[in-house]
Amino acid sequence: MRGKRWLLWLGVPVVALAALALTFSWDWVTPMVQRQASGLLGRQVTIGSMHVSPGRVTVVTLRNVRIENPPDFRAEAPFAIIETLVLRLDGMASLRGRTAVINDVDVDGARVEAASLADNSNNFTFSVAAGAPPVEGQAPSPPFRSLVIRNSQAHVVHAALRADFQGEIATREQEGRQEIVLNLRGTYANQPLTGEIVGGSILDFQNAERPWPIDARIQNGQTRGRLVGHLRNPLALAGADVRLELAGPDMALLRPLTGVPIPRTARYQVTGKLDYGDDRFRFTEMTGQVGNTDLAGTLTIDPRGAKPDVTADLRSRRVDMADLAGFIGGTPGRGATDNDNRVLPNQPLNVPAFQAANIHLRYRAAQVSGRDAPIDNLDATLDLVDGVVRLHPLRAGMGRGEIVGDFTLTPGANGVHAVADARFTRMDISRLLRAVGGRGGGLLNGRARLDGTGRTTAEILARGNGAVTFGTSGGNLSAFMVDLAGLRLGNAVASAFGIPSRTNLECFVADFALQNGVLNTRALLLETEDATILGSGTIRLGDERLDLRLVSQAKHFTVASLPTSLGVSGTFSNPSVFPVIIERDATSSFGQLLNVLRAPLSLLPIVEFGIGEDARCETILNRAQPQRPTDPRPAQGRRAAPQRPR
Structure with a gap:
């Protein structure tokens, strides 16, 4: 009788626990999870439903997860909606540490709406609660072992960049490594945008000891680019070792991509090594072609100030003068002509571009070609600081002589104020006459001075004062x-x-x-x-x-x-x-x-x-x-x- 009573007392709780397990709804716990997630992200997070499968590996399945925008950000759609989010936890480790130890995360059907408005407010900057700092000298451990993304999309709208594009996001296994693949389509800088970016595992983003591989192919309008190599801790921009290739019909179209204003050029193709360090981007070992002109050198961009600071040392073995026409407001390229049949360059000078960056440029051309180019070589030192352009000096060799000029261009309400002073020393007359179909010999000296204001090179000359003496x-x-x-x-x-x-x-x-x-x-x-x-x-x-x-x-x-x-x-x-x-x-x-x-x-x-x-x-x-x-x-x-x- 006593044994039966023991069995009864033991069986009733077991049956009750079993019944509770069978009938327990994890939705009771959902509000607590929502509060914890909202506190972690600094955003309101809601969960449609939650299911937990306990065990040594506990599986938590969340459905219809919704992450809202910041409270002061006006938008119709939330920041993100995730159809299914699966978390696999180490049950024993979670019990011992009294905190969730997540091994794997699966995301299926995520929809992200990332936006930056005209007032520079955005919804993709999070105030994430800080965790324990990493041990000094050690790379931070990833929060989980694997991240799998399926059937997900991101819609990005950026007013300042004039961008509106969709990105399809998925992960895949490739030769035993996890990769993330992003396919892009839409517009950037009001130009069509397509591209594919293949990167390493997202979990290695902050692993400084494991460089993150990247292979990106982008086409923006008629500009094509490819980036291949490795990044170190991409989120922190700790460094890079990649090859960059750029090609297109005009380098001026690169400004939305680089932030650097470049005058109009002929068709180009350049490649080089891109790295990042000391808070600067460096484009080194650069080689390529612009029209009929070869181009090589280095380029450094410091983005930390109010405007980018660019230092460039460029050189050409052979330059075609027709390819430099864009630098004085003309139409670049051999055989290019302006529609009004004018000889003096009549394209508007891009005054707003003067304020876009500070630029320090040294350019040297060992040989100048072109049927109408009487000079032999070129050496220019240019500084663009706070909108004012100074060429000091511009040297052009001609036989035993040279042209040396100092030029200052200052933007103003009525256009660009130009002040120029050029000296001509021992110029070879045969070179000058050859350019116009004549013959001769001897040496020519002289000086030219100009002070004028206008919106084009032709207009500056048309309003100019000065003198020319030979x-x-x-x-x-x-x-x-x-x-x-x-x-x-x-x-x-x-x-x-x-x-x-x-x-x-x-x-x-x-x-x-x-x-x-x-x-x-x-x-x-x-x-x-x-x-x-x-x-x-x-x-x-x-x-x-x-x-x-x-x-x-x-x-x-x-x-x-x-x-x-x-x-x-x-x-x-x-x-x-x-x-x-x-x-x-x-x-x-x-x-x-x-x-x-x-x-x-x-x-x-x-x-x-x-x-x-x-x-x-x-x-x-x-x-x-x-x-x-x-x-x-x-x-x-x-x-x-x-x-x-x-």
């Missing part, structure tokens, strides 16, 4: 050009056939004043062994029109010489040359015109041209000055005229 002595020119200037038709025909091929150049002086975009000749003299040519007129940079008159006097009688002057008119892109017949007494008219044109020559600073050491040009300039009439008074009754300094 001069040389010695050398030679194609006789055909000299003969045409004098319309000495017989010699011109002979010269065209190479008889004679050249004429010696004794002196050349050109001095123009630039006022409100109009170049006015202060003096224009060309003297050869065969002829003296003087000129006057204007060049209007605003509408690119020529209005010049040249008169030539042969030093020797020639067959078919005509007493004429030569007119040059038309536009830069379509100039015309025509004879102007001198009526009445040709000799008298020509002499009067020469006296008018010679008058400004007495004011020219000879040393400014670099020709003061050559007596030939100085003698010609002195001779070209108009002669004063003879004073009939006795010599003792008048003061001696001051001598012109030598």
